[in-house]
Amino acid sequence: MTDPKQPTRTLHVAVDAMGGDHAPGVVLEGVEAALAANPALSVALVGDADVVEPFAASHARCQAVVSTEVIGMDEHPAEAVRRKKDSSVVVGCRLVKEGRAEGFFSAGSTGACLAAGTLVIGRVKGVLRPALVTVVPSPVRPIVLGDIGANADCKPEYLVQFAVMESIYANKVLGIARPRAALLNIGAESTKGSQFAQAAYRLMEEGLDNFAGNAEGGDILTATYDVVVTDGFTGNVCLKTIEGTAKVLLGAVKGVMGKSTLTKLGALPLVGPLKGLKAQISPDTYGGAPLLGLKGALLVGHGSSNAQAICSGVLATAKLVEEGVTETIADALSASEKR
Amino acid sequence: MTDPKQPTRTLHVAVDAMGGDHAPGVVLEGVEAALAANPALSVALVGDADVVEPFAASHARCQAVVSTEVIGMDEHPAEAVRRKKDSSVVVGCRLVKEGRAEGFFSAGSTGACLAAGTLVIGRVKGVLRPALVTVVPSPVRPIVLGDIGANADCKPEYLVQFAVMESIYANKVLGIARPRAALLNIGAESTKGSQFAQAAYRLMEEGLDNFAGNAEGGDILTATYDVVVTDGFTGNVCLKTIEGTAKVLLGAVKGVMGKSTLTKLGALPLVGPLKGLKAQISPDTYGGAPLLGLKGALLVGHGSSNAQAICSGVLATAKLVEEGVTETIADALSASEKR
Structure with a gap:
């Protein structure tokens, strides 16, 4: 940094x-x-x-x-x-x-x-509303996600501004030349999702130069998009789900490694690289969430x-x-x- | 089964x-x-x-x-x-x-x-509305999550019924004697969350015998609750986020194992147990989502x-x-x- x-x-x-x-x-x-x-x-x-x-x-x-x-x-x-x-x-x-x-x-x-x-x-x-934004640490590459909880109730027009602010953040702080911004939704097509998501889609398509369409929950950690825009309720659930899933799964992998003397021995050369992975996906690397x-x-x-x-x-x-x-x-x- | x-x-x-x-x-x-x-x-x-x-x-x-x-x-x-x-x-x-x-x-x-x-x-x-429900496969124990996408737009009263139906499913199909049902929200207290979530909380507290309060995104895979209730938009994002996060992280762990001859050798005794973990968290184990x-x-x-x-x-x-x-x-x- x-x-x-x-x-x-x-x-x-x-x-x-x-x-x-x-x-x-x-x-x-x-x-x-x-x-x-x-x-x-x-x-x-x-x-x-x-x-x-x-x-x-x-x-x-x-x-x-x-x-x-x-x-x-x-x-x-x-x-x-x-x-x-x-x-x-x-x-x-x-x-x-x-x-x-x-x-x-x-x-x-x-x-x-x-x-x-x-x-x-x-x-x-x-x-209209400031957005709380985070860098989701992924082993693929960092992704900007927001709002992650400043605005539990949003209007569709807020999301267009969130996208602008988050794209500027991705550009200036992460150094992504032309960040692709997607709307978090439950299907790829523009007609998918809640009434709210459909309205946000239309406004984002109209108002943004870098709109890349809908992202689904599975498209976040894969870093399919640079910026994923959503309301503060969905964003907070999503971020905490990522953190919780990572914690449980890496804990289970650790458990598998400690199962027997053989697995423990086998895991020895993996300890260093796995710590590297853990550091890669640690929120400590980015130090916090800006309120943009x-x-x-x-x-x-x-x-x-x-x-x-x-x-x-x-x-x-x-x-x-x-x-x-x-x-x-x-x-x-x-x-x-x-x- | x-x-x-x-x-x-x-x-x-x-x-x-x-x-x-x-x-x-x-x-x-x-x-x-x-x-x-x-x-x-x-x-x-x-x-x-x-x-x-x-x-x-x-x-x-x-x-x-x-x-x-x-x-x-x-x-x-x-x-x-x-x-x-x-x-x-x-x-x-x-x-x-x-x-x-x-x-x-x-x-x-x-x-x-x-x-x-x-x-x-x-x-x-x-x-009022049927709910699409899934068993989230966790290494801890299975959790019932719904709605996962049948109803992108919900009224708070739907969620009370979702909780009843999902609790019956958890009891009858997973054999959980007295399933604890939580509302997916962005904070532990009853006053947290969107207007929608707050209204759903009040109705669930009033109408359910087995209501256990708010669950956050991090409380799903940890199996803190047996049943996690939400609207179809949030539920779908959440489920796909869990699946996507698991895929990326287990892929990264696999990548770490293949890094060198030493890590490859070390990983040999882990292949079996890790496959077991993968099977444990595979949606194939439960075969599908009922529309209750x-x-x-x-x-x-x-x-x-x-x-x-x-x-x-x-x-x-x-x-x-x-x-x-x-x-x-x-x-x-x-x-x-x-x-």
Whole structure:
């Protein structure tokens, strides 16, 4: 995820020191690694004074921003964001809103991040709904999938914008020159699927240059398309189904290997390559899901993030900033409005 | 799937000799195996005269029923069912409608089977929509999932009935004493999910004795619940995602094993157990998806069915008949109407 080129400008990223199941320990470790990996990165570390101040004092390109509250994983997201104005998530988003940072990374409550992103940073003009987007790690090649849960209820027109934003992300962040965007549906033909899916198909066919038709559930991990667009309900079910299926199946393969002395011995030369496969399909590689369509970069990490995932997440946020994803989305969606 | 008990009565099952990518060859092979496996089975074999008559003449407990048309995989299902009244799918359903068979199995066009089932066999009184249901093969244990595509657009009240029908299926066919039924959703709490999912949750909580709350995508293959209920759009995406993920991951594991002479040698003792795992998670083991809620048993097989899958499908149809799944559904749903 790091850029081998010389830094042309400083990338200002705010990081939530208090977010995640293993915060602040792994967050500090991850930030340290990210600072070392990208010399253009400058971090505004948000959290309790006794956490962020000593770290900032001992690290170059890191500034402490003290917050006094934390939003818990079990709090009602929008209520907590409104009430806890000095929480690390709200303060981090405010830094972006005020232009003191260009992006914010948090491994805290996804709901709180989505609410704070929308309420504090705000949407780009013309964006109907921001989309939570992920890179699905496949052994074939990475695929962009979204919305994965920011919008459980969608209108067909949202999906056209999701496709535009996700295609920009695939292009700028994954480096896919001309990403092919498909609609997640239950059949190949345009007349297949729910009323909603059929309406989305018509709008996407009409409004997109890179529309590739319908994708089915079996077409995701095979990387038949670069971008798979869906509503937040279906996308969330789909992503969690992929993760759950991978976990159960790789567990079963491991079980097969441990069956006898013979299989254990036989499996020895496979341990290394299988770990490589596991790393290939690990969400930690990509560090988090961006909420696209806001006036600034926001990346939400897994609550269970380890230091490597935090590092990837901070670097991915810097990449969003560096590649000007926010600005490109703003240009594209104001342009599509004028059509 | 066979019952070791002595047959108490004859189970009359109609089979579509013309359905599936490898028909009629694999169908005849599969029927032969099914007749050998279950002495209570009697098959009405539907199809072209030159296919069904010689087979019936040379097999006990098999009767030929000649049909002159076939519905192709690419025809519009409902139109084809209305137009081709002498197609094997329509004739098979008519045998059930007229009481000459108690169940029908076809590996032909799923759409045509669903249309013919609904239009020709007809719904049980009180059933709002029939549900297409599958057994998801998991290395943990089998899970019942539905609807998987008969109803792309659902009302929340349909899902309560799907749960009742799927629970009866899990009980009668998989032998689960008290199946726990969950709603597929994007969060554990009752307030999570789309408006549709929230409404379905309330109705299921109110109307079901065995409701176990929300399941997420990651809870399917882990067999956290016995029955997972959803609309036909989400269910189809979910099932195909599981199949696609399994295919890609097991392919990648195979790739890892073939990497070098050392890994190839090491993998040798694993080949047998991995084939066992592959069989465990193969849809062929269950032979097809029943459309529950019709006045008779209807089971739809994969178009790509091999002889083993056809055999499993015919035996599973006989099992639906033997266990009185249709009658139990009729009792349960007329009882729920009276509440």
